[in-house]
Amino acid sequence: MGYWLCATIGAGASGQLILALDKSNLMSDTANNEVIVDRFGRRFDNLRVSLTAACNYACTYCVPNGKRLQAAAYELSAQEMIRAVTLLQQTTGISKVRITGGEPLLSPKFGDFLQGVMGLGLNDVALTTNGQLLPRWSDAIIASGMGRINISLDTLDADKFRDIARSGDLATVLNGIDRMLEGGLRVKVNMVPMRRVNESQIVPMLEYCRERDIELRFIELMNMGHLRSSNTYQQQFFSMDEILELISEHCTFSRTDAPFDSTAVRFEIVGGGYFGVIANESEPFCRTCTRLRLSSNGHLYGCLSNAKSHDIRPLLEQSDERAQSAMREVLGQALRDKQDLSFKGETTVMKFIGG
Numbered sequence: 001m002g003y004w005l006c007a008t009i010g011a012g013a014s015g016q017l018i019l020a021l022d023k024s025n026l027m028s029d030t031a032n033n034e035v036i037v038d039r040f041g042r043r044f045d046n047l048r049v050s051l052t053a054a055c056n057y058a059c060t061y062c063v064p065n066g067k068r069l070q071a072a073a074y075e076l077s078a079q080e081m082i083r084a085v086t087l088l089q090q091t092t093g094i095s096k097v098r099i100t101g102g103e104p105l106l107s108p109k110f111g112d113f114l115q116g117v118m119g120l121g122l123n124d125v126a127l128t129t130n131g132q133l134l135p136r137w138s139d140a141i142i143a144s145g146m147g148r149i150n151i152s153l154d155t156l157d158a159d160k161f162r163d164i165a166r167s168g169d170l171a172t173v174l175n176g177i178d179r180m181l182e183g184g185l186r187v188k189v190n191m192v193p194m195r196r197v198n199e200s201q202i203v204p205m206l207e208y209c210r211e212r213d214i215e216l217r218f219i220e221l222m223n224m225g226h227l228r229s230s231n232t233y234q235q236q237f238f239s240m241d242e243i244l245e246l247i248s249e250h251c252t253f254s255r256t257d258a259p260f261d262s263t264a265v266r267f268e269i270v271g272g273g274y275f276g277v278i279a280n281e282s283e284p285f286c287r288t289c290t291r292l293r294l295s296s297n298g299h300l301y302g303c304l305s306n307a308k309s310h311d312i313r314p315l316l317e318q319s320d321e322r323a324q325s326a327m328r329e330v331l332g333q334a335l336r337d338k339q340d341l342s343f344k345g346e347t348t349v350m351k352f353i354g355g
C-alpha cells in the first residue's frame with residue numbers, strides 16, 4: 001500500500017480533520033474534498049510549474065560549461081499546463097502555484113499561462129525569476145494581481161554577477177526589483193552563497209534587502225546536476241552555520257517561526273527585518289515537503305532529489321472523470337518518490353524540473 005486516500009471534513013488547508021482510509025477503501029465517491037497523503041502525512045499542496053527549461057543565464061552551479069540550455073522538445077502549451085493545474089486542483093487540492101523554469105519570463109507562453117492560472121481561484125500564485133526580462137513583463141505581472149515574486153540574485157558586484165550568471169546585467173535586475181516593489185508586490189531575493197565565490201556578498205546583500213523591506217533567502221548550494229560528480233560542490237558549499245556566523249558579526253538576530261511546510265529556516269533581525277536559509281543539507285525539510293513539480297514537457301516530479309518522473313501529457317486529453325482517476329494514480333506514485341528524510345542529491349539539472 002503506497003498511499004492513503006483522505007476524506008477531509010471541513011474546509012481549509014489548516015486545522016482540517018483528516019480521516020485516513022487505506023487504498024483498499026477507495027470510495028466510489030471521489031469528490032473534490034479528498035486529498036492523497038503518504039505515511040508521513042505528506043500531501044501535495046504546492047505546485048511548481050516550469051514553463052520552459054531554457055534560460056538566459058548559465059549559472060555556474062546550474063550548468064557545467066557555460067552553455068545555456070534550450071527549451072525542451074515537445075513543451076506543453078499554456079492551455080495544456082492550465083489543464084494540468086486544474087486537474088491537480090481537483091485531485092489533490094493544490095492551492096499554491098509557483099511559476100518557474102528555466103527562466104519563465106523567457107517563455108512565449110508566460111503571458112497566456114499567467115492569465116490562465118490567475119483565473120483558477122488558487123490561494124497563491126507566485127513567480128521565481130532571475131529578473132533579467134522584467135522590463136518586458138513588469139506591467140503584465142503587476143496588472144495580473146500576483147502578490148509576490150522571488151528574484152534570484154547572487155551578488156551586488158557587477159563583475160561577480162557576470163562570473164556567476166555568465167550572462168545578463170546586474171542593473172537590469174536591480175531596476176526590476178524596484179519596479180516590483182513600486183507595483184506593490186512582496187519581493188523575496190534568493191541568493192546561493194558559495195565559498196570563495198560570493199560569500200563576501202552575504203552581508204551587503206542582507207543590507208540591500210533590509211533597506212527595501214525585502215526578505216533575503218540564502219539557498220544552501222544543492223548537490224545537483226554537474227555538481228554531483230565534482231569536487232566543486234565540497235569546495236563551494238557554504239553551510240547555514242557559516243552564513244549565520246558571518247551575519248552575527250554584523251547584526252543580532254533570532255530564529256523565528258515559519259509555516260509548517262516552509263522550506264526555509266527563518267530569522268528575525270533585531271532592529272527590523274527578516275531573512276531565511278533554505279538549508280537543504282544542514283536542516284533538510286523533506287519530512288514536511290508538500291511540493292510537486294510539473295516540467296515544461298509534461299512530467300510530474302514528486303521529489304527534487306529523485307529523477308523519477310511521470311508523464312501526464314496523455315491524460316490531459318481525457319474526459320474529466322478518466323483524467324482525474326489517472327491523475328490520482330500518478331500522484332500516489334509521485335508521493336512514493338519523495339525522500340524519507342534528507343536531500344540526497346540528484347544528477348537532474350534543476351532548470352529542467354523547475355527550481
Ligand code: SAM
Binds near residue numbers: 219221
Ligand atoms: N530562472 C529562475 C531564477 O533564476 O530564479 C528560476 C529557475 S532557477 C533554477 C530557481 C532557483 O534555483 C534560483 O534561485 C537558483 O539560484 C536556484 N538554484 C539552481 N541550481 C541550484 C543549486 N545547485 N543549488 C542551489 N540553488 C540552485
